[in-house]
Amino acid sequence: MMDYSSSSLPPPFSIGVDIETVQTIRELLERHGDQFKQKVFTAAEIAYCQGKKNELPSFAARYAAKEATMKALKTGWDKGIQWKHIEIKKTDPVGFPTIVLHKKALELFTQQGFNGLDVSLSHSNDYVVATVLLYR
Secondary structure: OOOHHHOOOOOOEEEEEEEEEHHHHHHHHHHHHHHHHHHHOOHHHHHHHHOOOOHHHHHHHHHHHHHHHHHHHOOOOOOOOOHHHEEEEOOOOOOOOEEEEOHHHHHHHHHOOOOEEEEEEEEOOOEEEEEEEEEO
């Protein structure tokens, strides 16, 4: 096994994980409504979530995926990434979620030498979890 802490080589992957409560998203939507949606989600994400019988877990899962992506990029909010720079779509032929990076998120992804990414989302009535794997 390679010890990347003492190597000049970057690790072959980076992982980010986030867990959110559906209640947190419910409260944000109740408090901020469309302003929250417009700040955090793209028009396509909003349309997808609002097309669901219960939109809250879908919004929460996308929120968690955006947080997990920032963790995997090791940027937080101090590198100029905005919520909409990370978009969660269903472009996979089977319907699995994918992430499309835009603007600053794509720039940082490329600068760090990544060339692929995967996302996994899961939710229950109360919690959502997202795992994002970036790889070189």
